[in-house]
Amino acid sequence: MKVIHNIKRCFSSMNYMKKLFFSYFLIICLILVIFSSASSYYSSKSETKQALYTAKNMLLQTTEFLGYKVTSIKNIINVISADETIQTLIASSDEFNRESQNNWIILSTTAKSIMYNANTSKDIHNIRLFALDGSISFENSKEFGQLTEEEKERWYERSSEKENISSLWLPASFFSSSDKLGAITYVKKIPDSKNLNQYLGTLTATINNSAFKDVIAQAATTLGTSVLLYNSYGETIMYHGKEDFFTPADVEALHLQAASDTDSELQQIKFNGKNHFIGIQPISGCDWTLAILTPSSDILRATRRYQQQTIILVILLIVLLIPVLYRTSKQLSSRIYVLKEYISRAVSSNFEIEPLCNGTDEIGVLTDSFNDMVRQISGLLKEQYKLGYEIKDLEFQVLQSQINPHFLYNTLDMIYWLGIDNEAPDVAEAAKELGRFYMLSLGHGETIVSLKNELDHVAAYVNVQNMRFEDHFKLTIDVPEELYDYKIIKIILQPLVENAILHGIREKSSESGEITIRAGLEDGVITISIEDDGIGIPEEKLGTLLTRGEKNSGYGVWNIHERIQLSYGTQYGLRYTSRPYIGTTVFITFPALL
Structure with missing residues (x-):
């Protein structure tokens, strides 16, 4: 509150131009901040939505393409495994004689040719045939192989553990001979054509690294995105991204999440204490699952760039607006300063100055x-x-x-x-x-006397006039004694009584009459009435009695009215009422002062 009070006090002490400048400056800055904030918010929302949409589409396209690759490789291996030559070769007896040797040479040469033609696919690095029995089981070459003890314990046992599994996709580590040659191995059981429930051997295809690595690399829409390809056993098939970013436990967790999430939408999760977006999608034709993990910071990086650009633009606009606002404020306030200067000159010149436009x-x-x-x-x-x-x-x-x-x-x-x-x-x-x-x-x-003094003055005047005109005038004074001490301007009543005698009573045929003086106090105002029974005043003359400069008004009447108003204010003074041939009454009002 104290800070706000100080700001208000500082603002109120500024001159008008500074107030205008800072008011405009703050309003425009507020508008720019609100606009840039709203723009950044909606831009961030739109950019995030677009980035997630792109990542989702890339995930779907990648899984579709991987499914296509898997299906293509499976079709090639299925064609080889169903070939009559392969079936005959793998079913050949292990008896050794010249005839069997000749047959072996012919069959193996044909089989090698078939497998060699399949190897021309850029995705397949090597195809090998493993037989359970027969002469082929004794050969160990590029095309034909024997099962080592380790292989029997690992991949062969996995391929044999479930009767309904006819093919497997295995990591390279399951094959001692393929660690350096490829990353993935496809294992296909070769059934006996005479008894489909029996398997004569196994056909393996070692897949080139580039076949899948380049594909999953394209799924990384940002530099920080990690792409993980794993199987239903929680084993990593292929990985793209930061080295050792996922631990086996993380892979298992992703596997469990993928198992419970069939939606392809990207979801926000916490990973290693940071926000990430994750998308998981199964690959058709195999037990693989593709997962992409993108840091939220990567998704929002474009938004941050936009926000930075917006902030820079706002700062530039504010810098450019400062001189414009200053000039505008100065121009608008200049007329105020002109008026201020005009007021100062008017005061110093005693208000004798030409009007200002x-x-x-x-x-x-x-x-x-x-x-x-x-x-x-x-x-x-x-x-x-x-x-x-x-x-x-x-x-x-x-x-x-x-x-x-x-x-x-x-x-x-x-x-x-x-x-x-x-x-x-x-x-x-x-x-x-x-x-x-x-x-x-x-x-x-003294110019101010008591009301008693004025009444005595009137009485003395009437006594003198009665001596002159043989008691033709009767004076009645009906004024409460409590009003005697109130102050009144000197020589107010006598001229009015004189007018009543000279212009009222003396104009009658009898030249005699009565004058009555009354007084009262109400709301701090004393009202005195002087009533005579003279001939009255004509209506056309009654309106001019208190008009200054009129020759018929009489010096005493206007002078008295003017003196009262000059002393007490325009709300006080004289007021006349008259009826022809009946009489005239004049009312005198002034403030009750002791």
Whole structure:
């Protein structure tokens, strides 16, 4: 897990081009590895199947050809053994006289000629005739022979041990005279033509080494293949392959396996600790069995070569792909770097920069979105600058307005005391209320005052107006005391009440009316309503009250709405409702702050 975490951390710290390069590189390498592995697997499977099929066919062809060779040799020997001259010669008496000698010479010469003609076959090296009795049994030559004591004990006894066996194929070691002349000997019992149950002698044919050796050598489809030809006694007839690769015990084991396996398919076995494929097939016409043993490594050698070639090809492809992937990654990431540089220049230039064109794909869409954002930020910065300028202008106006109330407040205070000294209470009271009005307007120089201060300011203003217009205006303040300490921007309520008097109540024929101020707190927002029973506001003018620059909107209304939104946000401000000749209500909303 720690290694994976380190890899992820290393990958995340790479730049975009390297991420692209390594991502493409890993994906392509993974595809190549999967493809080469699958190709090697199926190639190995196909090559193995083809190699086993070839070995199987070679085994079958070899056994068929060996069967053909065996049958051909047997036919030649059968023809010789059935020849009348051979039958007469082998049945001749062992009595020695001139007549029998002449007959012997004639018969033996004819027999030798017959056997010599048979010897012209390239497969047969030598043919000899052995008689049990008669004069031939005393001759020991190339064509006629006597049985030695050893031969009587070995091959002759084997040929005689079963009455139903008329012929045998024996290894060369059974004949002392054939060890150097041939590898295999075919033994054929010669029956008495007068009594087929009786045998007069034996005809032997020594087979040339090349007759079978070249054939079984062709069965070796690989250099490591061993080919074994053995008989039903577990004796090796002929062998091709590594010297002494099989022991007699191995031969017996193969013989037992062949005896229990009649299928010609090659099977996989363990031999000497290694995997091998073995195929066993009997030879028709004799008691021989042909076995081939091929190492699995030989079967898979071609597959390994293909795998090595595939690996080399994959490595070459990867090496060739590296510069291509690098160039592709660099080209794809270059637009990202262009956008990055553009962002840096946009920030450093305070977002005063020409739009960037960067295509129509996802990166192009991202660039267009950033261009839009730059335009919006630039507009907001300009708007912020403009608003800042206006705020400074408003602050200047407020400062200027504060100078006049100070002067007026001091002057009114002087008038108040003059009225007291001159016994003019009405003048003194008017000066006192007006002075109180301007004192509350000052608010100790603060821009944020308590709601109680604003309500007192409105009350002082209405008192002054009632002195002027003979109590034509009734002010009702219905505000819970628990809201008195909440903060509000200074001089918010008084201009609205002034508008209600001047543009609402004073426009009535009676020029008198009532103003009601209410307030409530809900979800952290304070809402104040100022309701009058004036003539109302026409619908076409109602929509322009809060529009900046409209000449009919009134300085106080727009200014108040703008000040609230600049201080608290655009979700706060003023909202008007009005019904003609019934009255107008203005709602002021701002956050509840202490």
